[in-house]
Amino acid sequence: MLTIGDVARASGLPTKTVRYYADIGLVKPDARSQSGYRLYSDIELRKLIFVRRARAFGFSVEACRELLDLYQDRDRPSRDVKKLAMQRIAEIERKMRELELLHRELSHLAESCHGDDRPDCPILSSFAEDGAVPEISEK
């Protein structure tokens, strides 16, 4: 059995995060030592690694919970996994569109700003006077 520090090192997650995942019931230790130390098996370590990778793809902790369930279900339909992935992809695409819009508009403003000692600036003017502004939800 591994202590929290062991699985933290092995999974690449901070100890604090492993403890946090235990607290929220995402990946719970198999047992506690007599002195109360969290003890993890290789299986739980594997789950922690799994979660780190899913999180690296931007899946929310709740989505990770579902993915872990699927991961552990030998009879899962791959359809269910793909659905989660497609949702995440749609989310990514939405954010990319938002950022592209912001980038276009802000670059335009910045380009037309002299960026010297003079006080007149189209960026400030735009914030102060314009009507149209990018629509964002930034989640």
Place this chain on the structure above:
Amino acid sequence: MLTIGDVARASGLPTKTVRYYADIGLVKPDARSQSGYRLYSDIELRKLIFVRRARAFGFSVEACRELLDLYQDRDRPSRDVKKLAMQRIAEIERKMRELELLHRELSHLAESCHGDDRPDCPILSSFAEDGAVPEISEK
């Protein structure tokens, strides 16, 4: 003088948000009525509108504070404004690159997943077995 509801309507910000901006000292009311109501002048209303637009471009509240200072400084060098804008643009570009990477990798995985009744799934396999995973900071 305008009440908080008035400036909320006029600025397009929720009342709660206007109150929050007052709490954190971003845009403070000019005065309080005898009964304690926040009272705003046209100048403060203009600042609220300014902040809403700057926020719509993704500037943090702290950046908005700096932008507001510049907005109010008649002797500002436009250089300073442009600098903030360029920083924001760099941030946007970083996020875009991150999202593009995620999109590429996750799309690749999703494409190679059957998405049917069968349990084998390259997405799960990737999370469980792979080594390489996208590097993210997602801020």
Place this chain on the structure above:
DNA sequence: CTTGACCTTCCAGTAGCTGGAAGGATTTAC
């Protein structure tokens, strides 16, 4: 005079951790 629409403050919660304090357990060095 009462109803309803406003306003106030304060507390809690969102996501996903992260930092730190206070204190017990275990291991290593000497």
Place this chain on the structure above:
DNA sequence: GTAAATCCTTCCAGCTACTGGAAGGTCAAG
């Protein structure tokens, strides 16, 4: 054998930028 270093525990607070809700005061209209 013991002292120091390193680990572990719990709990509380804080980060961003709000948002929701409760309890209660205020104001204009009918």
